[in-house]
């Protein structure tokens with residue numbers, strides 16, 4: 514789009530078809546056919562089959578954890594985790610996350626106790642958590658590891674231990690990351706990964722719960738399969754969180770290709786850094802608390818006063834170009850049902866979360882883009898800034914039409 518006019522201002526879109534944000538791994542077709550043929554030959558679809566077992570061993574080895582318990586998706590993994598931990602009452606967590614984080618608590622009969630996040634890292638602010646831990650009825654801290662980075666797990670771990678409650682993690686964004694030379698997956702009481710198609714390791718749909726606690730693992734296995742797998746132990750209730758063989762087959766291929774997935778992401782991220790470094794009012798987040806990141810997301814924070822457009826205006830510019838930039842997380846969890854009714858004062862209690870929900874935007878990275886596409890996307894962002902005044906005028910006009 515280098516010289517062209519922005520699509521919002523009447524030019525042709527930078528991309529003919531939609532460019533999504535997610536990682537969207539697809540294996541080579543012959544590998545895919547071969548994997549599915551194996552399932553067909555064995556005539557075995559699900560229930561802790563050979564591929565799920567192979568995947569669990571591979572994950573345990575890679576992450577250095579005693580137990581990797583594969584599940585149908587991370588949401589059910591988080592729900593099972595809350596039950597397996599025997600939680601009651603309230604769980605401290607972040608509202609600046611995907612809604613599944615809090616919904617897992619609600620499904621488990623618990624209430625989230627939202628704590629604000631740090632403005633720079635976007636992760637739970639330990640000072641706020643310390644304060645919240647003084648409240649009654651708190652039975653755990655559910656921290657989120659966002660954007661291929663990690664929260665201040667050392668501070669949170671100290672605080673949780675002092676209060677005598679478990680700390681566990683929604684690590685849906687952090688597969689393949691390392692913190693302090695240790696793989697994410699082995700921290701806290703347990704960690705939950707998502708292998709959704711948009712995540713860096715894909716099972717199409719899927720996830721896994723990692724823990725070094727044998728009893729917790731036994732409970733999780735019983736909950737997952739309604740007592741189907743492993744030694745029976747007492748659990749409050751059971752579910753069906755089983756991962757199918759087809760999901761495991763895709764995850765195994767994704768895992769095999771993981772080094773090249775990471776390498777590709779790293780190169781794309783570098784292309785974004787180069788293309789956006791001169792843009793005033795746009796902060797590109799660089800995962801700062803990890804030794805190694807997965808570059809799962811390209812996260813930008815827009816300062817409207819400096820950039821010239823606000824996040825939503827830039828989002829509209831990108832959409833017109835067929836660049837499906839995402840406003841994760843908008844609206845914040847605290848503004849979604851049932852929480853907005855349950856906690857009407859949350860917006861006032863979470864000032865940093867509120868600001869981030871209005872300023873943060875993700876740009877495409879993963880298999881749907883290459884370096885040339887990234888160059889076009891960053892050119893659109895720069896052109897949006899150059900033409901900010903016109904863009905604002907056009908969007909204001911559209912607003913009147915729609916009003």
Ligand SMILES: *Cc1c(COP(=O)(O)O)cnc(C)c1O
Pocket residue numbers: 586587588589610611613614657683685686706707708709718719720
């Ligand atoms: C994707 C995601 C989930 C949910 O994962 P699913 O596998 O889709 O259930 C939970 N938390 C966060 C932060 C996520 O990004």
